[in-house]
Amino acid sequence: MKKFAPVLMSMLLIMTILPTAFAEKATVKREAVKYTVPSSVRNISKENTYPNSTQDLPLLQPSDLTKKLIDSSKIKIQNPDLIRMLNESSINSTPFAIGYRAIVYLGQWPLNYESTETSPNWEYQKINTNFFDNRGGKAPYKIHYVQESQKIVRGGLTSKIPDAEMVKKMMLLTAMEKTRLPLAFETVIGGGTKNDHVYNIPANRLGYLFAYAPGVSEKGKVTYGEVYLMLKGNKKFIVVKNVTSQGIGAWIPVQDFVSFGFIAPEHPR
Template identity: 70%
Template sequence: MKRKLVFIVAVMLIFGLFAGTVMAEGTNKSKGEKADKFKIPSSVLDISQDNTYPNPTQDLPYLQPSKLTKELINSADVEIENPDLIRILNESAIQTSPLALGYRATIYLGQWPLNYESSETSTNWEYEKINTNYYDNRGGKTPFKIHYKQEMQKIVRGGLTAEIQDADEVKKMMLIEASKKTKLPLSFTTIIGGATKKDQVYNVPPKRLGYLYAYAPAVNEKGKVTYGEVYLVLKGSKKSIVVKNVTHQGIGAWIPVQDHVSYGFLVSETPR
């Protein structure tokens, strides 16, 4: 009986170790897959040093909440991430007195998009075609080298996939979340200047036409926005935020990757 008990315990320990190993491998694999999901492929090059149009650095509109703002945010039943609302709370000052017994006030701060919750983030490395370089080498006897040169200035714009209330504030929250997840330089507008070049060489064989296509990549962000009516409530020396009439709305957005170009090279016997 004792041997049987020892055997069962041993089997359970071995199974536990094996399960733990499998779980660890699964977790590591999951983390690896998540990291690879946003890894920049070799066909995408950084043109920040080559771009003839200097795009301004996109400063994420995140604000560090003040001590008072943190206290108010933590008192709310709904998570508050809207940087514009945080800025207003940061600029506010509330003086209360422990002797203010019976003092009571409710201040309506308006309806706000309070937070954005991401459900899916993906990349499209060929979001918008911005340029084509080509060479006809059908009469040539040796390979001809071509490289990327932007023929005309191109403005690439992203945006929300549907109309939504307080769109600018929603875009800020989506930009923060997408940048955090992908670690990519994102902006709703990016410009590729005319005559921007890259030294990467592509060979067009004899008796062939070569096409070098350039694309602006972008991130597709999907999730939901939480709206609510925000009230500042003062009771004696206590202060808090109360959120009423909470609603949710699904939304998506395309956000271009700033100063990056994806290249596709095609060789053909006939014109395309």
């Protein structure tokens, strides 16, 4: 019996781990499906008559010194502007620094943003309506999307907050990472933009083709604090004081995507 004890223990361990592993895979799968683009939403980046500039906000890589300073802080630091400032700083060490002490106040900063909800709204803002009256027709009429006039779609924070531009940058980075969508706080759909997908208006019906700019609702919490650089002998570290947190939300348009809705009623809408 003792010979089989290790085998039995191994089997019990595998049976315990497998359900957890499958549950983790299922969770990942659900998360991936959550932001799947519906079939009614189409990418118009090639057809858009207004060339939107790509919103490229790569995560800024901290230098070795900056990484050590960030790791020394008890409060998480994600603000790219603060990281950039620390990257541009240099602190020379000296073997004769025994007893040396200095405190450098770097100011009050939004330190990090923690997301609690990220949800796409595929009909965030209506941008166009194409219409045709086929009530006198005897055969179906084909209609497709043509943007009648240029439309600027803007997002923004849902409330006033200190250092809004820095907060928007952190929220944008978070939302882009979670959704894998091309997001920007402003996008433009140029007049004359088209899409070749055809919608049929039956005879004796009216046809309405609505176009919407999608957007993402991003909600979470931003943490502020007063940042101090402490120099003590050869040691260098960051201390954050007077830490506060504030809830914040934002609407962020999806760039160069359009969501379509088509109806063919008997009477005008």
